[in-house]
Every structure is written in structure tokens, then in C-alpha cells.
Amino acid sequence: DTEVTQTPKHLVMGMTNKKSLKCEQHMGHRAMYWYKQKAKKPPELMFVYSYEKLSINESVPSRFSPECPNSSLLNLHLHALQPEDSALYLCASSQGQGGYEQYFGPGTRLTVT
Amino acid sequence: GENVEQHPSTLSVQEGDSAVIKCTYSDSASNYFPWYKQELGKRPQLIIDIRSNVGEKKDQRIAVTLNKTAKHFSLHITETQPEDSAVYFCAATDTGGFKTIFGAGTRLFVKA
Numbered sequence: 001d002t003e004v005t006q007t008p009k010h011l012v013m014g015m016t017n018k019k020s021l022k023c024e025q026h027m028g029h030r031a032m033y034w035y036k037q038k039a040k041k042p043p044e045l046m047f048v049y050s051y052e053k054l055s056i057n058e059s060v061p062s063r064f065s066p067e068c069p070n071s072s073l074l075n076l077h078l079h080a081l082q083p084e085d086s087a088l089y090l091c092a093s094s095q096g097q098g099g100y101e102q103y104f105g106p107g108t109r110l111t112v113t
Numbered sequence: 114g115e116n117v118e119q120h121p122s123t124l125s126v127q128e129g130d131s132a133v134i135k136c137t138y139s140d141s142a143s144n145y146f147p148w149y150k151q152e153l154g155k156r157p158q159l160i161i162d163i164r165s166n167v168g169e170k171k172d173q174r175i176a177v178t179l180n181k182t183a184k185h186f187s188l189h190i191t192e193t194q195p196e197d198s199a200v201y202f203c204a205a206t207d208t209g210g211f212k213t214i215f216g217a218g219t220r221l222f223v224k225a
């Protein structure tokens with residue numbers, strides 16, 4: 001299985017809601033990533049987990065809270081988001097450090113109203 | 114931190130022609146350079162990559178060249194086909210191997 005899956009595909013939430021995005025991979029990869037992608041822009045790194053530990057936080061606002069329950073799962077908890085947070089949220093995974101191909105999930109398209 | 118510049122932002126070619134996309138990076142410590150293709154509404158997918166100890170790599174119609182001294186790398190697509198139409202992102206990864214910085218992207222149109 002060489003696929004990264006993400007749920008839900010689409011999410012509409014109000015600014016006072018709490019929701020979670022989920023990502024799963026079964027390739028035995030030890031690094032997992034969250035990216036944010038706005039329309040016509042490149043993916044922008046948010047968080048990196050390595051061996052289930054947070055390795056990189058790119059100064060992301062605390063209304064985004066990542067979680068890695070085990071080596072196959074990655075969550076992104078959302079709370080009190082702003083309309084400008086509307087974007088495509090991509091999850092990715094890779095074998096580990098040293099520069100390996102990142103496999104991207106299909107993304108969750110988030111709209112904050 | 115790393116900064117990756119990519120040109121052109123838009124490229125239109127006739128089917129069968131070649132397409133070249135160029136990128137420069139700022140951090141001389143970067144050592145892994147992947148290229149991703151993203152079709153409309155789909156996820157980015159790796160099409161080719163190169164490491165800093167290699168100057169050139171080819172895979173069928175796609176090739177990448179790297180000039181470490183000048184800190185630039187290029188993607189070459191030969192015999193372009195309509196299905197090559199997509200957005201192409203170059204990227205550079207730091208020596209830690211986790212932090213990947215993407216270029217702004219090139220929207221390639223291949224006209225039949």
C-alpha cells in the first residue's frame with residue numbers, strides 16, 4: 001500500500017467550532033507532515049513528526065494542534081479558526097530523514113465561515 | 114532559512130516541444146532536490162529527484178540537472194504531451210532531511 005489517506009475530503013466549519021483532520025499511512029514511514037496550500041500557491045510546511053515526536057513546528061498559530069497517536073496516524077486539531085485559514089490541508093509521509101520522497105495524501109479542503 | 118525561486122511562473126509549449134523550468138536555492142547546505150507535479154484538484158506527486166552528489170539524472174522524457182556551485186537546478190521535459198499540463202514545483206530539502214521548501218510553481222500548458 002503506497003497511499004496516504006486523509007479524512008474528511010471537505011470540511012466547512014464556523015470560527016467557534018472544534019474539528020479534527022485525520023491522516024493515515026501504512027508504508028512504515030517514520031516521518032509525517034502537515035502542509036497548508038492556498039490556491040495557486042505551493043505547499044507550506046506546518047509541522048513535521050519524526051518517530052511520533054514533533055520535530056518541526058513552523059511557528060504555526062496555536063489554534064492548530066497536531067497529534068501523532070502512533071506511527072501510522074497523524075491528526076490536526078482545529079479550534080477557533082479564522083476565515084484566512086481556509087485552504088487545502090495536505091498530509092505527507094516519508095521514510096525518514098536524509099531526503100526521501102514525500103508521499104502526499106489527497107488533502108482536506110477546509111472552509112472557515 | 115532556505116529560499117527557493119522558480120521561473121517561469123507560466124510556460125506554454127506546443128505538443129512535442131521541450132519545456133525547461135529553472136530554480137535557484139539559497140542554502141548551500143541543502144542536499145536533496147525533488148520535483149513535484151500537481152494536476153488540478155489532485156495531490157502533488159514526485160516526478161524526479163536529485164541529490165547534491167549527482168549532477169544530472171534522467172528518467173525517460175524527464176531530466177534534472179544540478180549546479181551546486183551556482184545553486185541552481187533545472188527540470189527538462191522533452192517531447193511534451195497534453196497530459197504533461199500541470200503545475201510543477203521544485204523544492205529543496207535541508208541536511209536534516211525534513212524541512213522541504215517549495216518554489217512558487219510553474220504552470221505548464223501543452224497545446225495539442
